[in-house]
Amino acid sequence: MDLLSNLAMGFSVASSIANLGFCLIGVILGTLIGVLPGIGATATIAMLLPITFQLEPVSSLIMLAGIYYGAQYGGSTTAILINMPGESSSAVTAIDGYQMARKGRAGTALATAAIGSFFAGSVATFLVALFAPPLTAVALQFGAAEYFSLMVLGLVMSVALAHGSVLKALAMVVLGLLLGIVGTDIYTGTPRFTMGITQFADGLNFVAVAIGVFGFAEILRNLEDEHEREVMTRNINRLFPSRQEFREMAGPILRGTGIGSVLGILPGGGAILASFASYTMEKKLSKTPEEFGKGALAGVAGPESANNAGAQTSFIPLLTLGIPANPVMALMIGAMIIQGIVPGPSVVTDQPQLFWGIIASMWIGNLMLVVLNLPLIGLWVKLLTVPYYVLFPIIMAMSAIGVYSVNGNPYDLFAVAFFGLLGYIMSKLRFEPAPLLLGFVLGPLLEENLRRAMILSRGDPTTFVTRPISAGLLVVSLIVLVLVFLPQIRKQRDEVFTESEG
């Protein structure tokens, strides 16, 4: 069977000593930043991206992927122990996880999160292996019009899945697209929006935008109000769950994995939405819904499985279509391009070692995470006692090095300061940064495919609706857009997001 032989090849790539090492470094770093509040996976991957240029493409992607799903694990630890989600997708875990910790069941909550994440991660990795190849076959049929429509759908989804105002999220996408245009026009060579600065002729540095908008803005938010964190370390009970607890968590983990796998494929932060959706569902299905919010095991097991499954399946659009599902995937695209790999359907056929190697490494990485997280939990908890005023200067130094080493261009450092300020202002005005970054990455691709499609159709704009796949994608985009503006849906969407904040 093809799948098995491909997976076997992937495992042989991923289990080389070097790649195992990079996978381990990745998951350790990921857990670290997941545990430490105030620095997220997006900013970390952006910082480390330039360093990975020195590595083999497959090693660098294995490491970056490890950081991403490692952060999902680590985020749950802080959520449970200090009621402060290290990653936005573990915000839901904090609700019941922290209550469990307060009742002296921190160990059980941590173990449930780890077991759920491992199960979900393994299943979702298998799904990636199963569905990615047939999807690539479909993607190979795509022309410029289809790609354009697909990206429109991706951007619309990212708007629908963003927090807060739909209008403002849309505005962020458009602003991101405009920022993505900065640089030289590929068809005519005309400089656009560069304000005469030749250093910006190649466009704004993607790493600078990501670190500014995600990293610096987050640091500034943390500095608004410097308070001590209270760590629940005294009462971690036994880690291994009882038979009864296993029975309680089985259902939520299975359902969470299902929801997470489906939602993870959607562009625009599927992993985050998945944990919200799973929580809502478990609460509805539960025989004792009044326990939710007071330390329900299902309220940890479901969302944790869902966000991890979503984190894995969000690789599907990246690996098959070359379209990022979230800002982290956008950075992975950046990493691939820098390594000379054109992201898209041809990766599976041209670089099977890379493709299957990454998939296999995800499974290995998930196994490493369980081993790292359960016995070593005490070590991670100790890390929480490192004060923030020690952490952020280190983050600042790493950011400066990271941004500078992309091109050795000092203007990129001026850009990172500018985008840090912009990101902070945006967060003050309650704009979401994720749609902006997605727009920024997709901007040039969107324009290129639009122009190419129009040339191919001899200037006839109906090409987007007469080609069936393109028309279908646009119809779905339209439906999504109409739905999020409907009063009823809007109210429900607000409820889901507010609940997660509460």
Added chain:
Amino acid sequence: MSTRQKDDTDLIAGIGLMAAAAFFGWQTIGLEIGTSLRMGPGYFPMILSGLLFILGLLVTIKSFGREGEPGTPIAWRGILFILPAPIFFGLTVRGLGFVPALFFTTLIASQASVKMRPMYALVLAVAVTVMSTLIFSYGLGLPFRRFGPWLPF
């Protein structure tokens, strides 16, 4: 579109979006628009600027007659020290070289916290500089000049 948002937050947000749209629109002037068959470099940016302006206008309009929630304090000290740090690094990394530039960058950034004491900041900056030089310059072999031409040695 929750009612949690403050009136003035959205008002400023909307006006800010329109200002950004106006800026991009102004920058589009002079770029060739072209036709829908052969789109010029100005075609797509023009559409986007227009769209951004409309969205800004809608956000502004919707900000009236709604209740909001109070804002959070602004991290002035953070802005004052965090943002200049990378600018300083950009200005000096070629002249002073990687090692001194990074040392001062860390030192500047560390002042953003009210809890940072001078001695502690110095120790931290030295530690970060030594570790980063070992990892990035010696370990990974990134092509940085460790000490630049501005220094006498």
